[in-house]
Amino acid sequence: MKFRFGLLLILLVAGCSKNETPPASYKPEAPTAKIDPSTTATVSGVVTYTGDVPKAQPIDMSQDPACVLGKVPPNFGEAYAINKGRAANVYVYIKDGLGNYSYPTPPPATLDQKGCRYVPHVLGLMVGQKLRILNSDPAMHNIHSMAHENDGWNESQYPGGDAIEKTFNKPELMIPVQCNNHPWMKMYVNVLSNPFFAVTDAEGKYTISGLPPGTYTLGFVHEKMGEKTLKITVGAKEHAVAGPAFSSADIK
Amino acid sequence: MSSSTQTAQYNPAYHRFTLFLAICTFLLIVAGALVTSNDAGLAVPDWPTSFGSLYRIPPMVGGIKYEHGHRMLAEFVGLLTIILAVWTQRKEARSWMRKLGWFMLLLVIIQGLLGGLTVKMRLPWYVSTAHAMVAQTFFSLTILMTVFASRRWIGSTVTLTRHPDPGALSFRNLALLTVLAVYMQLFFGAGFRHGGLHFFPHVVGAGIATVILVWASFSGILRFGNIKPIRGASIAILGLLVIQLLLGFGAYMTRVVWGKDAVQPRPSMVATTVAHVAVGALLLAHCFMLAVQAYRNLAPAAELSPADQKAVVA
Numbered sequence: 001m002k003f004r005f006g007l008l009l010i011l012l013v014a015g016c017s018k019n020e021t022p023p024a025s026y027k028p029e030a031p032t033a034k035i036d037p038s039t040t041a042t043v044s045g046v047v048t049y050t051g052d053v054p055k056a057q058p059i060d061m062s063q064d065p066a067c068v069l070g071k072v073p074p075n076f077g078e079a080y081a082i083n084k085g086r087a088a089n090v091y092v093y094i095k096d097g098l099g100n101y102s103y104p105t106p107p108p109a110t111l112d113q114k115g116c117r118y119v120p121h122v123l124g125l126m127v128g129q130k131l132r133i134l135n136s137d138p139a140m141h142n143i144h145s146m147a148h149e150n151d152g153w154n155e156s157q158y159p160g161g162d163a164i165e166k167t168f169n170k171p172e173l174m175i176p177v178q179c180n181n182h183p184w185m186k187m188y189v190n191v192l193s194n195p196f197f198a199v200t201d202a203e204g205k206y207t208i209s210g211l212p213p214g215t216y217t218l219g220f221v222h223e224k225m226g227e228k229t230l231k232i233t234v235g236a237k238e239h240a241v242a243g244p245a246f247s248s249a250d251i252k
Numbered sequence: 253m254s255s256s257t258q259t260a261q262y263n264p265a266y267h268r269f270t271l272f273l274a275i276c277t278f279l280l281i282v283a284g285a286l287v288t289s290n291d292a293g294l295a296v297p298d299w300p301t302s303f304g305s306l307y308r309i310p311p312m313v314g315g316i317k318y319e320h321g322h323r324m325l326a327e328f329v330g331l332l333t334i335i336l337a338v339w340t341q342r343k344e345a346r347s348w349m350r351k352l353g354w355f356m357l358l359l360v361i362i363q364g365l366l367g368g369l370t371v372k373m374r375l376p377w378y379v380s381t382a383h384a385m386v387a388q389t390f391f392s393l394t395i396l397m398t399v400f401a402s403r404r405w406i407g408s409t410v411t412l413t414r415h416p417d418p419g420a421l422s423f424r425n426l427a428l429l430t431v432l433a434v435y436m437q438l439f440f441g442a443g444f445r446h447g448g449l450h451f452f453p454h455v456v457g458a459g460i461a462t463v464i465l466v467w468a469s470f471s472g473i474l475r476f477g478n479i480k481p482i483r484g485a486s487i488a489i490l491g492l493l494v495i496q497l498l499l500g501f502g503a504y505m506t507r508v509v510w511g512k513d514a515v516q517p518r519p520s521m522v523a524t525t526v527a528h529v530a531v532g533a534l535l536l537a538h539c540f541m542l543a544v545q546a547y548r549n550l551a552p553a554a555e556l557s558p559a560d561q562k563a564v565v566a
Contacts, residue, residue, distance in 0.1 A: 054513060057513055057514055057515040058515070059515050059516060060516065063313065063314050063317075064313040064314040065313065066313070067314075076515075077513075077515035079513070079515070139313075139314070140310075140311065140316070142294060142295055142296075142297050142315075144294050144297075144374070146374075152374055153374075154294045154297045154374055155297055156296075156297050156303060178291070179315075180291055180292050180293060180294040180295040180315045180319075181292070181295045181313075181314040181315040181316055182314050182315070183290060183291040183292070183315065183516045183517060184515045184516035186515075
């Protein structure tokens with residue numbers, strides 16, 4: 001019994017102290033160089049997929065009438081957005097090889113809730129960049145970030161409510177964001193300490209520009225198939241092409 | 253205990269009230285399981301208020317209807333528990349019953365705080381698991397309270413004959429072991445369900461718990477079959493165990509095997525997991541009942557008078 005009360009006390013203390021602790025900030029090394037804009041290079045490519053594409057999973061939005069207004073069912077999940085062997089929603093980033101440059105913080109990125117889905121499904125942010133969350137639906141949503149390195153949060157947003165603004169202070173990949181009011185609503189936020197990232201479009205294409213010349217490891221992350229890496233070298237003003245091939249064997 | 257129980261009077265209204273509380277608590281466990289099974293634990297992001305209000309009912313759609321419905325039912329059970337504690341204090345002659353009433357109120361307060369912590373801390377597995385375990389403990393106590401308030405329990409107090417319980421491992425200890433085994437499974441199962449533990453301990457635990465529960469049930473039926481409460485609890489445990497194992501298998505298949513790529517909880521996933529939780533609660537309550545009846549009806553031979561030491565056969 002003593003143990004149970006002791007445990008409860010610990011939990012209470014932990015619960016109370018969690019909200020009072022200021023968010024820990026990511027402290028990168030002090031930048032030592034600036035990128036020369038006259039020498040920057042570009043990397044682009046297509047992420048492909050071979051093998052059987054998993055069957056699209058149907059979504060039943062009928063539990064909230066506001067989600068099915070004007071909609072023609074069926075709806076399907078976005079985990080395997082693969083079209084003619086090309087994979088969308090793959091997060092591409094510079095995993096390794098960058099020097100210690102300084103970068104301006106990009107303007108705020110937007111995450112919308114439209115048709116009881118998150119738009120976009122996969123999003124990239126730089127550390128410190130603002131994320132503006134909108135609700136364009138006639139439904140009430142809650143936005144629950146399940147970060148591990150960054151602080152998690154969970155807030156509700158009324159239909160057409162004020163934008164919620166959040167920032168992430170540490171690099172972290174594939175942070176799940178979920179709406180517990182509509183459990184099919186899930187997306188992923190990726191946070192990087194530099195601005196060199198992209199998300200593949202519906203045709204599996206991506207482009208990362210403004211890179212200083214060098215040799216890099218590119219990371220390609222998919223929510224179900226994990227990560228693949230490729231090494232590339234780009235000279236000043238060059239354009240390199242790189243794209244990995246995921247396959248059904250990568251599905252976890 | 254024996255001196256105070258002599259003055260206990262059967263109170264039909266009080267007995268019906270304890271039964272009503274037990275039924276409401278069972279429904280509350282089902283409602284809580286629906287919250288988890290529908291991933292709706294954080295659909296209402298604040299606590300103790302819901303969307304900033306203590307009394308206003310939000311639109312009961314999507315995950316909100318599960319989470320807020322669970323909160324409303326929990327408040328109702330909390331209110332019933334306050335009434336139970338006060339009623340027991342005022343009208344119950346047995347002092348241990350009065351203490352039990354207050355203990356249940358304490359437990360329901362702890363349970364409410366744990367529920368709040370799950371929201372405030374955004375569902376850490378250990379808090380959610382503790383919430384699940386206290387819920388089932390509280391439900392078991394409501395069942396025991398109903399038994400203690402029954403005409404049969406109170407009426408048999410004076411005429412009760414205790415039977416010898418020989419053996420290296422007494423039946424009373426075996427009955428206690430069933431409670432521990434179900435608690436172990438509850439911890440492993442809830443820990444897995446809330447994402448803190450691997451599935452493996454729950455599977456191994458199922459084997460261990462099955463052996464203990466089957467052993468205790470058959471012992472109860474074969475050795476003490478003429479003691480009606482022990483026979484009844486033993487048969488109920490056997491039946492519930494079979495159902496629980498089938499539901500556990502069903503929950504595994506629908507959620508882990510067939511539902512691993514599901515975009516949202518499917519009705520089959522929700523139905524099997526909620527039923528698994530509900531039957532688990534009934535199983536724990538019956539194990540508690542078996543232990544209580546074993547300790548009430550049986551005693552070591554050395555403690556019994558020669559007249560009480562008669563052979564017990566099925």
